[in-house]
Amino acid sequence: MIRIFSILVGLFFSAALLFSFGKGAYSYISEPPAATAVNVYHKEPKELALASDGPLGKFDMQQVQRGFQVYTEVCSNCHMLHQVAFRDLKAIGYNDDEVKAIAAKHKIPHYDPKTGEVKNDNGMPTDHFPPVVYGGQGTPPDLSLIAKAREGGPAYIYSVLTGYQDQPADLLAKFPDSKTPDGLHYNPYFANLNIAMPPPLTSDGQVSYKDGTKPTVDQMAQDVAAFLVWTAEPKLENRHQAGWAVLIFLIFATGLAYMAYQNVWAGKKH
Amino acid sequence: MSFPWAQHYKPSHPLMVYLDEKLPLPRFVYNAVGAGYPVPRNLNYAWNFGVLAGFCLLIQIVTGIVLAMHYASNAGIAFDSTEHIMRDVNYGWLLRYAHANGASAFFAVVYIHIFRGFFYGSYKPPREMIWLLGVVIFLLMMATAFMGYVLPWGQMSYWGAQVITGLFSAIPLIGGALHTWLLGGFAPGDAALNRFFSLHFLLPFVILGVVILHIWSLHIPGSSNPTGVEVKTESDTVPFHPYYTAKDGFGLGVFLILYCAVVFFAPNQFGHPDNYIPANPMQTPAHIVPEWYFWPFYAILRAFTQDFFIIPAKLMGVLAMFSAILVWFFLPWLDRSPVRSGHYRPLHRKFFWVLVIDVLALGYCGGAPAREPYVMISQVLAIYYFLHFLVILPIVSSLEKPEPLPFSITEAVLGKDDHAVLTA
Ligand code: HEM
Numbered sequence: 154m155i156r157i158f159s160i161l162v163g164l165f166f167s168a169a170l171l172f173s174f175g176k177g178a179y180s181y182i183s184e185p186p187a188a189t190a191v192n193v194y195h196k197e198p199k200e201l202a203l204a205s206d207g208p209l210g211k212f213d214m215q216q217v218q219r220g221f222q223v224y225t226e227v228c229s230n231c232h233m234l235h236q237v238a239f240r241d242l243k244a245i246g247y248n249d250d251e252v253k254a255i256a257a258k259h260k261i262p263h264y265d266p267k268t269g270e271v272k273n274d275n276g277m278p279t280d281h282f283p284p285v286v287y288g289g290q291g292t293p294p295d296l297s298l299i300a301k302a303r304e305g306g307p308a309y310i311y312s313v314l315t316g317y318q319d320q321p322a323d324l325l326a327k328f329p330d331s332k333t334p335d336g337l338h339y340n341p342y343f344a345n346l347n348i349a350m351p352p353p354l355t356s357d358g359q360v361s362y363k364d365g366t367k368p369t370v371d372q373m374a375q376d377v378a379a380f381l382v383w384t385a386e387p388k389l390e391n392r393h394q395a396g397w398a399v400l401i402f403l404i405f406a407t408g409l410a411y412m413a414y415q416n417v418w419a420g421k422k423h
Numbered sequence: 424m425s426f427p428w429a430q431h432y433k434p435s436h437p438l439m440v441y442l443d444e445k446l447p448l449p450r451f452v453y454n455a456v457g458a459g460y461p462v463p464r465n466l467n468y469a470w471n472f473g474v475l476a477g478f479c480l481l482i483q484i485v486t487g488i489v490l491a492m493h494y495a496s497n498a499g500i501a502f503d504s505t506e507h508i509m510r511d512v513n514y515g516w517l518l519r520y521a522h523a524n525g526a527s528a529f530f531a532v533v534y535i536h537i538f539r540g541f542f543y544g545s546y547k548p549p550r551e552m553i554w555l556l557g558v559v560i561f562l563l564m565m566a567t568a569f570m571g572y573v574l575p576w577g578q579m580s581y582w583g584a585q586v587i588t589g590l591f592s593a594i595p596l597i598g599g600a601l602h603t604w605l606l607g608g609f610a611p612g613d614a615a616l617n618r619f620f621s622l623h624f625l626l627p628f629v630i631l632g633v634v635i636l637h638i639w640s641l642h643i644p645g646s647s648n649p650t651g652v653e654v655k656t657e658s659d660t661v662p663f664h665p666y667y668t669a670k671d672g673f674g675l676g677v678f679l680i681l682y683c684a685v686v687f688f689a690p691n692q693f694g695h696p697d698n699y700i701p702a703n704p705m706q707t708p709a710h711i712v713p714e715w716y717f718w719p720f721y722a723i724l725r726a727f728t729q730d731f732f733i734i735p736a737k738l739m740g741v742l743a744m745f746s747a748i749l750v751w752f753f754l755p756w757l758d759r760s761p762v763r764s765g766h767y768r769p770l771h772r773k774f775f776w777v778l779v780i781d782v783l784a785l786g787y788c789g790g791a792p793a794r795e796p797y798v799m800i801s802q803v804l805a806i807y808y809f810l811h812f813l814v815i816l817p818i819v820s821s822l823e824k825p826e827p828l829p830f831s832i833t834e835a836v837l838g839k840d841d842h843a844v845l846t847a
Contacts, residue, residue, distance in 0.1 A: 163814040164814065170806045173736070177729075178799055410672045410676045414673040
C-alpha cells in the first residue's frame with residue numbers, strides 16, 4: 154500500500170519535472186540564449202603574486218605601507234575604510250607617534266560629555282577611518298573588506314585598477330547596444346564591463362614612494378591590493394602561524410593514535 | 424540493554440564503589456561507550472562518522488557560545504560586531520572561522536553518515552527509530568544552519584533569508600500572512616534577526632537532545648555492520664573500549680587535520696564573497712545561492728519552472744524540496760529487501776552509486792547560476808532523485824537476487840573454518 158502511494162508520488166514529481174524540462178528544452182532549442190557583450194568580453198582576473206599568499210604567507214610590510222600611501226593619497230578621496238581603526242596601523246609598522254599624526258589628519262565627530270556637544274576635531278588612534286563624502290556617479294564601496302568581498306580578491310582589485318581601456322571596436326560592431334554609457338568607464342574585469350569609478354591610477358609617479366620603489370601604475374595597483382588584503386584580514390599572519398603549530402601537533406597526535414589503534418587491534422581479525 | 428556476554432562493571436576503588444551506589448555515572452559510561460558495550464568486530468571506517476558528527480556538534484556549541492558573548496543581534500550593528508570579533512576579540516578570528524567551517528564539516532560528516540545508511544541499509548528494522556531520529560536531526564541542522572548564516576547580516580545572509588522565508592508565501596491562502604508572521608515584518612529586518620539569533624542559540628541544544636535519543640535507541644539493537652548480518656555470538660563482537668575508542672580516536676585525528684587545514688589556511692573557501700558586503704535591502708546580488716550543503720535541495724527547488732495543472736511552479740518547488748528530505752522518513756518501509764547491506768545486493772548497490780553521482784551533480788547545479796543549461800540538467804537529475812527513492816527502491820528488491828550472505832560476522836571475518844571460529 155505504502156509502496157503504491159510512494160510510486161504515485163514519485164511519478165507525480167517526475168511528471169511535473171518532465172513538463173518543466175520539456176518547456177525549458179523547447180525554448181532553449183527554439184531560441185538559444187543569445188551571446189551578450191558580458192559573456193564574450195568579460196575577463197577573469199590577471200595573475201597576482203603577493204607575499205601573503207599561501208599557507209606560509211606573511212605580509213610584505215614595506216609593500217603594505219606603500220599601499221596605505223596609495224590609499225591615503227588616491228583612493229581615500231572616494232572610498233571609506235570603516236572597519237579599520239588608526240591604532241590598527243601599528244600592526245603594519247607605524248609607531249605610536251606616527252599613528253597619532255595619521256589620526257590627527259582626519260576630522261572626526263567626538264561627543265564631549267561635559268558640554269553635551271558633538272564637535273568635529275582631530276581623530277584619535279582609537280577612532281576608525283571616518284566616512285567619506287562622494288558626489289560623483291556610482292557608489293564607491295567601503296574598501297575594508299573588499300579583498301574578501303570579490304571573487305579573486307587582490308588579483309581582482311589589481312586587475313580592475315590596471316584594466317581600463319577603450320571599448321574594443323569589434324565589441325561595438327557585434328553589440329551596438331552595449332556602448333559604455335556616459336560617465337561610466339569600460340573595464341573588462343568589472344562584472345558588467347562598465348564601471349562608475351574613473352580610472353584612479355593614471356600616470357607613473359602619481360605618488361612618490363619614500364623607499365625608492367618606482368611608482369609605476371602597475372606597482373601602485375599591486376601595492377594597494379596588498380594593503381587591502383591586510384585591511385580585510387589583519388590577523389592573517391597569526392592565523393598562518395597558529396595553523397602550523399596546530400597541524401604539526403595534530404599530525405603527531407594522530408600518528409600516536411594510529412599506533413594505539415594498531416596496537417589494540419593487533420591479532421584481532423576484523 | 425546489551426548482549427548477554429557484555430562485561431560487567433566492577434568498581435574496585437572505594438570512591439568508585441561509593442559513587443556507583445549514589446550516582447552510577449561511571450557505570451553508565453562503562454555500559455555506553457566502555458568495555459560493557461559489545462560492538463560488531465567488523466565495522467569499517469564508515470562507522471566512524473557518527474562519533475565525528477557528535478564531535479562537530481560539540482565544536483559548534485562551544486565556539487557558538489563564545490561567539491554569542493561578543494555578537495550583537497541588532498540589524499544596525501550585527502555586521503560590524505562580527506568584524507569586531509574578527510579584529511578585536513582575542514582569537515576571535517579563530518572562533519568565527521572554526522564555527523563557520525565547523526558547520527561545513529558537520530554537514531560533510533553527516534552526509535557521509537547518511538549515505539552510509541543508504542548503502543548498508545542501516546535504516547531497516549530493528550534500527551528504524553534510530554534512522555527516524557536521524558532525519559529529525561538533519562532537519563533541525565538545516566534550520567539551525569540557515570538561521571546561523573543570517574546572523575552576520577551580509578548580503579547573502581539578507582537575501583538568503585529573503586528567499587528562504589519567501590518560500591512560505593507559496594503556501595496557498597495562509598502563505599502571505601504566515602510569511603509576515605515568521606519574519607515579524609514584510610522583509611527581513613531587526614525583528615527577524617533577533618528571533619533567528621534566539622532560535623539559532625536554542626536549536627543546537629534541541630539537536631543535542633535528539634542525539635541523545637538517537638544513541639539511546641542505537642544501544643538497543645546495537646550497531647549494524649558491513650555484512651548487515653546481526654550479531655549472533657560473542658565472537659562476533661569486541662568491547663567498545665578499547666577497540667572502538669582507539670579506532671574513533673584515530674578517525675578523529677584525521678578529521679581534525681582536514682578540518683584545521685581549512686580553518687587555518689582556507690577559511691573562506693566554502694563561504695560566498697558577497698557575505699563580506701553588509702546587507703543592503705536596495706541591492707539584489709547577481710546570484711543568490713545558499714551554502715554548499717543546501718545546494719542539492721536548492722537545485723530541486725529551482726527545477727520546477729512551470730505551473731503544473733493548478734499548482735504554481737513555486738509551490739511545486741517548495742513541496743518537492745521538502746519532500747526530497749521527507750521521503751527519507753519512509754525508507755524503512757519503502758525498501759522491502761530482507762538483506763541490509765549493499766555488499767550483497769547487486770542492483771541496489773548500482774543504484775546507490777547512481778544516486779551518489781546524482782546528488783553531487785545536483786549540488787553542482789544548485790550552486791551554479793539559475794540559467795540554462797543548469798536548470799535543464801537539474802530537472803533530469805531531480806527526476807532521478809525522486810524515482811530513486813519513490814519508485815526504484817520500492818521495487819528493486821523484487822527484481823534482484825541477493826548474493827549469498829555469510830552465516831555470521833565471525834564467518835565473514837575468519838572464513839568458514841570451524842576451528843578458527845572456536846579459537847577467535
Ligand atoms: C548531530 C548529528 C548526528 C549524530 C551526533 C549522530 C550520532 C550517531 C552515532 C554516534 C552513531 C553510532 C556510530 C555510527 O554508526 O556511526 C550513529 C548511528 C546511526 N545514525 Fe546517526 N548521528 C547524527 C545524525 C544522523 C542522521 C542525520 C541520520 C540519518 C538521517 C543518522 C542515522 C543513523 C543510523 C541509521 C545509525 C545506525 C547505523 C548502524 O548501526 O548501521 N544519524 N549516529
